[in-house]
Amino acid sequence: MKMKPFGVAACATLMLGAAPAWAHHAFAAEFDAKRPVHLVGVVSKVELINPHAWIHVDVKGPDGKVTTWMIEAGSPNVLLRRGFTKTSVAPGTPVVVDGYQSKDGSLRANGKDITLPNGTKLFLGSSGTGAPYDQKK
Amino acid sequence: MCYRCFVSLGALFVLLAAPVPAQTSSGVPRTSDGHPDLQGTWTNATITPLERPAALAGKATLTDAEARVLETQSVNELKEYDGKSEGPLLTATGSAGTGGYNALFLDRGSEFARVDGVKRTSLIIDPPDGKVPRMSAEAGRRLAQSYTGGSFDSVKDRPLSERCLVGFGSTSGPPMLPVLYNNNYQIVQTPDNVLILVEMVHDARIIRMNATHAPPNVRQWLGDSVGHWEGDTLVVDTTNFTNKTRVRGATENLHVIERFTRTDAGTILYRATIEDPAAFAKPWTIEYPFLATKGPIYEYACHEGNYSLTDILGGARKKEAEAGRN
Numbered sequence: 001m002k003m004k005p006f007g008v009a010a011c012a013t014l015m016l017g018a019a020p021a022w023a024h025h026a027f028a029a030e031f032d033a034k035r036p037v038h039l040v041g042v043v044s045k046v047e048l049i050n051p052h053a054w055i056h057v058d059v060k061g062p063d064g065k066v067t068t069w070m071i072e073a074g075s076p077n078v079l080l081r082r083g084f085t086k087t088s089v090a091p092g093t094p095v096v097v098d099g100y101q102s103k104d105g106s107l108r109a110n111g112k113d114i115t116l117p118n119g120t121k122l123f124l125g126s127s128g129t130g131a132p133y134d135q136k137k
Numbered sequence: 138m139c140y141r142c143f144v145s146l147g148a149l150f151v152l153l154a155a156p157v158p159a160q161t162s163s164g165v166p167r168t169s170d171g172h173p174d175l176q177g178t179w180t181n182a183t184i185t186p187l188e189r190p191a192a193l194a195g196k197a198t199l200t201d202a203e204a205r206v207l208e209t210q211s212v213n214e215l216k217e218y219d220g221k222s223e224g225p226l227l228t229a230t231g232s233a234g235t236g237g238y239n240a241l242f243l244d245r246g247s248e249f250a251r252v253d254g255v256k257r258t259s260l261i262i263d264p265p266d267g268k269v270p271r272m273s274a275e276a277g278r279r280l281a282q283s284y285t286g287g288s289f290d291s292v293k294d295r296p297l298s299e300r301c302l303v304g305f306g307s308t309s310g311p312p313m314l315p316v317l318y319n320n321n322y323q324i325v326q327t328p329d330n331v332l333i334l335v336e337m338v339h340d341a342r343i344i345r346m347n348a349t350h351a352p353p354n355v356r357q358w359l360g361d362s363v364g365h366w367e368g369d370t371l372v373v374d375t376t377n378f379t380n381k382t383r384v385r386g387a388t389e390n391l392h393v394i395e396r397f398t399r400t401d402a403g404t405i406l407y408r409a410t411i412e413d414p415a416a417f418a419k420p421w422t423i424e425y426p427f428l429a430t431k432g433p434i435y436e437y438a439c440h441e442g443n444y445s446l447t448d449i450l451g452g453a454r455k456k457e458a459e460a461g462r463n
Contacts, residue, residue, distance in 0.1 A: 074242025103455065104450075
């Protein structure tokens with residue numbers, strides 16, 4: 001098939017090559033690749049604000065002390081178009097977060113993947129669903 | 138080269154060789170003064186990259202069948218990207234970044250840009266290789282700095298998008314390039330002015346019709362735009378940029394000529410030529426559609442919650458403190 005020579009390589013370049021550089025900020029500037037975090041807690045608040053939405057998660061430590069982490073998500077403009085609103089995740093919802101802590105050592109982390117206790121991902125989507133570009137068809 | 142590629146390239150050469158016509162369009166909405174009505178909400182989201190990927194070298198267009206394979210593959214790769222450790226994925230692209238965007242956070246469309254009935258593999262149509270012409274070393278340095286910023290000593294040294302001053306990747310333009318998300322625009326049109334509201338960082342471009350440029354000492358973040366109609370095409374000429382904006386490393390002497398043609402009820406064909414001899418060996422031209430989309434566009438109050446900047450500068454201070462202790 002004629003597609004073969006350029007198919008996979010082209011898409012890898014299109015999808016992944018562009019992502020890290022062309023965003024509101026470089027992730028490597030804010031988050032520390034050497035400080036991965038695995039957090040198990042409950043959602044206490046959702047801030048649907050720009051440039052990024054933030055999901056606050058209360059995490060209970062081994063000593064029983066609760067600390068509140070802030071998890072960075074996408075632009076609320078995109079989230080709203082995908083059907084994610086301020087009330088999509090109710091306070092008290094248990095979540096598991098895998099991400100990287102911010103470089104300044106504060107209790108903030110990126111949240112590419114946030115998982116509910118039943119294993120469902122909180123954010124699950126692709127660029128082919130829900131976007132205005134697709135809705136017009 | 139396959140026959141199909143040859144035909145596509147041939148068509149592109151013919152297109153580029155011909156003078157740009159003042160395109161006339163029937164069946165498009167018109168304002169009371171008879172010009173095409175460009176008003177509405179539009180998106181330029183597309184997976185067609187600015188420059189043609191090396192793997193598609195020599196292939197300017199795709200048939201629908203070819204495009205569908207790559208578009209499906211693109212969506213599937215994005216799905217696979219979800220939930221995987223990003224380290225190996227990013228390393229494979231040569232990035233040292235930590236990554237962090239869930240697929241749901243991206244909104245760059247799912248299709249290649251379609252112009253004249255065929256899908257394009259690069260936004261750049263001239264030069265025909267789909268690449269930005271040779272850049273000066275200084276332009277290259279400025280382009281790199283637009284991504285990474287300078288030092289971490291002051292907020293003023295950080296990239297403009299990090300500071301919420303203008304959108305990243307020339308989303309507000311000119312030229313108005315598609316980026317990862319918020320590729321939405323609202324156009325309001327009167328006989329004297331055309332306003333383009335850009336969703337990202339709510340930049341507003343005000344184009345003065347049939348006017349002359351401001352004096353050279355008046356510089357603006359998005360340049361000084363004046364417009365006129367050539368037949369049914371709105372032509373916008375922009376100069377008077379600042380030395381702060383960084384459209385592919387261009388200087389303040391950047392000159393952008395944009396052409397907006399409403400080709401049907403749901404499409405504005407957008408073409409822009411970028412000139413800056415101090416940055417690029419020759420002018421280059423991009424072309425792609427803006428498609429009608431459902432509104433509204435949303436406010437993007439970037440300063441409202443820009444915790445990122447605090448984290449970034451705070452991270453640098455922490456690193457300095459740790460270095461001082463060692």
